[in-house]
Amino acid sequence: MKKNLITTITLLIEHRRKIPLKACGIFAVLMLFMMNSCKKVDNKDRHKKTVINSEDGIMTSAEGSRKISGIYPHLTVYAHKRMAGNYDSGQETGIGALAVWNDKLYMVSYAAHKPEGSEHNLHIVDKDKNMEIFKGSIGGTPAARMVHKETNQLFIGPYAIDSTGKVRVIPYSDMKGRLTAVARHLKDPENMVYYYDMEGMLYEVDVHTLKVNKLFHDPLPGWHGKGGYTSQGKLVLSNNGERLAKGKMVQKKDGTDSVSYRWKDTWKVPREGVFGKDRLGILAEFDGENFSIVERKQYTDVTTRHGIYAEPGDESPLWAVGWDKKSLRLTVMDQGVWSTFLLPKAAYNNDPSHGWFTEWPRIRAIGKDRMMMDMHGMFFDFPESFSVMKTAGIRPISSHLRYIPDFLEWNGQIVLATDETSVQGNPLSGQPQSNLWFGSYEELSGWGPSSAYGSVWLEETVEAGTPSLPFLFAGFGHRMIYLKNHGKTPVTVTAEIDAGGDQDWKTLKTFALEGNGSAWYIFGDDEKGEWIRLISDQASALTASFHFTDDNFHDPADGASLFEGLADADYDGEVSHAKLYSNRNNFNLGVYAGRIESGKFKGTTDLEFTKGDFEFVDGTPEKGSEEVLKEKSIWTEDEASVILKAKDYQLRLPKNPRYDSKKFPSGTVRSIREVESERELANIAGTFYEVPLYFIDQEPLYKMMRPVSTHNKQISDFNTWNGLLVMSGVRADAEASEHIYKSPDGKTALWFGGIDDLWSLGKPRGEGGPWKDAEVRAGELSDNYLMKGYDDKTLYLTADRDVKISLMVHFEHYLKEPVLYKTFEVKKGEKLEYEFPEGFSAHWVQVKADKDCKATAWFVYR
Structure with a gap:
């Protein structure tokens, strides 16, 4: 309107000979007054619009x-x-x-x-x-x-x-x-x-x-270059991947991938130690003339406390962040000497050997003399004074779903960059897009639980008397260790603690392991220390894994106002359902509204939700958007549990008593889609799960899934658009709000928020098991049943005869075989109840009986 007013005034001046000057002046004053009034209205209403300027x-x-x-x-x-x-x-x-x-x-x-x-x-x-x-x-x-x-x-x-x-x-x-x-x-x-x-x-x-x-030109082995920083007279470089076999992505049945090794004439390092099992990626240094390999592991960020404001002649300790199958690796160059510390992983999205799914996790300052490290789905407090002799202070903050290439502090807020909607292997979105998140440290620390897992040894030959690398021990609510001796000779493993982060190691506990034996232990609150390391008294093939878990979950009541308007699973009133598509040909959201009847979604109206006005308008389906109306079924349900069917295996998940799967069967509501680039989010029977995507266009690795929250809502679809998480399944009588937007006729409504709001729906919970009145054969293992991410766990066992039922646990994702946790003697007709100790954790569990029987193994996660 301002442009039109200016044009009118200009025309008046140009035609002043034909119009009285006094009239022109009065009209111009009135028009200018209107311009100012319009400007005030525009400013007042700016929060209602996004203005995009173009040429x-x-x-x-x-x-x-x-x-x-x-x-x-x-x-x-x-x-x-x-x-x-x-x-x-x-x-x-x-x-x-x-x-x-x-x-x-x-x-x-x-x-x-x-x-x-x-x-x-x-x-x-x-x-x-x-x-x-x-x-x-x-x-x-x-x-x-x-x-x-x-x-x-x-x-x-x-x-x-x-x-x-x-x-x-x-x-x-x-x-x-x-x-x-x-x-x-x-x-x-x-x-x-x-x-x-x-x-x-x-x-x-x-x-x-x-x-x-x-x-x-390509002087170093490995692939997918990432970090580079100069300190202590060296340029330190990293890459986080390895080229795949024959240039293709080859996934084996066990979830691992195949890589090809080929010497390149451009490489400027000796051949020794370059190739071999699990030698992926690189951390290397360059002195201005020659390159040398520090480690053949996958690394990303390389920095010092000065970050992007690199200091001339920097002599600060240099930090490099990486990982392998076992754990995260924090490798430090201090006075020219390299040392490595291990930390646990919250998620496994970053693990593939090609390195594509790990952008640039960083260590950066976030204001108030505070630094933060982000890696494998978890934020950590990171002390800017961290050096080999001052290692105290790393603490978990929270886990997250957001895919974060970079972050910083600006104007008193933390700003997170994101990689959100991609279309590579993702037919459910039309064009790639990403956005920023602005917030406080306190908001960020209230996201997901500080639960993470990792190993110091993984079925590897350990030399007698040689300490393992230090593993982070401080900052977690519950700490548990699993040990497995894969050899035939008995060994004693000693755990030592560095209480102050100053390399003063003292004995904490010893573990005696028989040949092919295993053990577990939950550390007490009084067993404190910054770092823990292990020493075996005999050479043997050993595995030692830590489960660090958190009991600081969200109560569903915490997110009640945030998710007000989303229909509960047992709500029988009118609900607005829709399938969602981030448009290719404009910046709007495609909304294909409809209803669920007799276990099927039926579309009724094609709409668009506009980027500029945040309003619903009539829409026309884009070419390719018909994919959002299709829904693949990845799960079913029986009397015992939810059954997730992968290509080569079957898994079982807890059921939610409040969620009626007959009303919303698999294939009706959206079961799984990519909402962060190269990451899958599954919505299965009233619970959200994060599922690592190991290869584009291939099945995700369900074995490494983690539960996010049990929502028990009628969420029929979910999508990221303009940086927001959008969900359908809103009650028709819901009121419009910051998070709820409704069409003019009130028939279509959507919920808008952030991806990490999902934690506030409440902690994962449910019940079920691998058996319910099942015909069991002696010695036969049940399906894997999910335990990771749940707390307050109780097991109930019944059988139609006296039997011994063994509970087997998978405590390390990369170990194929479970280990025995405990054997229960179950009497015919009696119900055995076992409450797991506080802090107990496992990824997956299986059960087996010593006799043929009809039995139930029922897990309750409250």
Whole structure:
């Protein structure tokens, strides 16, 4: 309207000879008054709209103030800038790097594999959350960022930004690659920086002229380059993957994957120790002339306490974050010497050997003299003073579902970058998109439980008298250890504690293991220490695994107001159901509304939910969106439990007494879909589960699933759109709110929030088992039944004859065989009740009987 008013005034002035001047003046004053009035109304109503500015159909900026669960929808980034779709820039749009510069937030979005550029962008956000898209953006797959102090420039992706905000671009024709790290130069740090790319290329760039010189083409084994940082006179580089067999993704039945090893003439390290089992990825150092391998493990972030504000002549301890099958690895270079510490994993999404599903977990400052580490689905407090002799202070904060490539502190808030909606192997969304999350440390710490798992030994030959690497011991509510001797010779394993994080190790406890024997132990609250390590008195093949769990779960009442409006499972009134699709051809959400009748979803209305106004309008289904109306059935149910049918195995999950599976059978409501890039979320019989996706277009690894929350709601679909989690299944009588949006006729409604709001639905709970009045054969193991992620556990056993029933547990995902936990003597016709000790944990459990019988094994998770 402002533009129209200005045009009218201009016409009046141009025609002033034909209209009295006094009339022109009066009219102009009135029009200006109207302009000011309109401006006030616009400002007042800004929170109701997202304003997208464009030139010739190309988005240039966005503004708005609507905020839902820490997410501003107008800050969404896409794979293109066109207001209409027709993009051709890959299947992913994550936010690869964040930096605060000139009091603004800079971020770069990335494609999956675009070493020569793409339509992705450099975005600049001011303190009022107005976002500008840099017109000279060249896209690609960038995640590099560093401030060059001598010239006061921010290098982020292929962009150099000075103190006035002027942006210069390093073209991909000069520096081809997926740029993952930028670091200080060893020989000429005042005038040069290093750039490292995902394919392993190492460049140097003149910070004044931006002239590029390629130093090495893939000098190191491994693949999927990630971290790079200079400290103590060394450039330390990492990659987190290995090329797959014959360039293809090959998944074996046991869930592992096959890789191919081939020596490359470009590698600048000796051949010794390069190849072998579990030698994946790399951590390496470069002294300016020569490369050397620190470790052939999968590593991502490399940094010091200075982070992106890299200090000249930095002598600080350098930290590298990685992992292997057993655990997370925190490897530290302190005064030129390398040491490694182990931590547990909350989730297993990052584990595949190709490294694709681990973007750039970081260690970064988050304000108030606090640092944070993010790895494998968990945040940790991280002390900036961490060194080999000062290791105290790492503590779990919370677990999360969000896929986080980078994070920082800005204007008193923590900002998380995300990689959300992708379309690679995901037919249920039209275009890739991601957003930011803004919030406090206190909000973030209230997400998922601090439960995590890991091993110091995994069926490996352990030398007598040699201590294991230290494993984090502090900060968890419950701590349990499992030990297994795979050898024939008895061994004694001694646990030692470093109480103060100063390398003063003292004996805590000893464990005697018979040949092929096992043991478990739950540590008491009085058994304290920062780190724990193990020593065997005999050489043997051993496994030692830790389960660290949390009893700080959400009560369903905690999230009652947040999820107000979602229909309970036993609600019999009218409910708005819909299937959801993130549109390809515009920025709206496709909403295919309908109802559930006789166990089937029936669509009735095609709508769109608009990005700008957050309103429902009439819509037309896009080509390809018909996939959202299809629903594959992945589970069934019998009297004992929910049955999850994978390709080569069958698993059993707890049932929820409040959830009527006959009313909402598998295939009616959405069972599983990708809501964070390369991560699956399953909605099975009233409980949400996170399920690792090991390979695109292949079955997820259900064996490594973890429960998130038991909701007992009529959630018919769920999706991420504009950074928000959207769910259908809202009561028709629900009132509109921050989280509930309704169509003008009131017949269609959706819930909007954040992915990690799901924890607030309440802790996982349920009951069931592998047997219910089942005909059991002697010595035959039952199906695997899920125990991971549940607390307050009780087992009930009955049988039609006197039998011994053995409870077997899977305590390490990568071990094929379970171990005996306990054998129960069950009397005919009697009900045996066993309450598990507080802190007991296992991933999966199985039962077997010593005689043929008819038996029930029933687990109650309260």
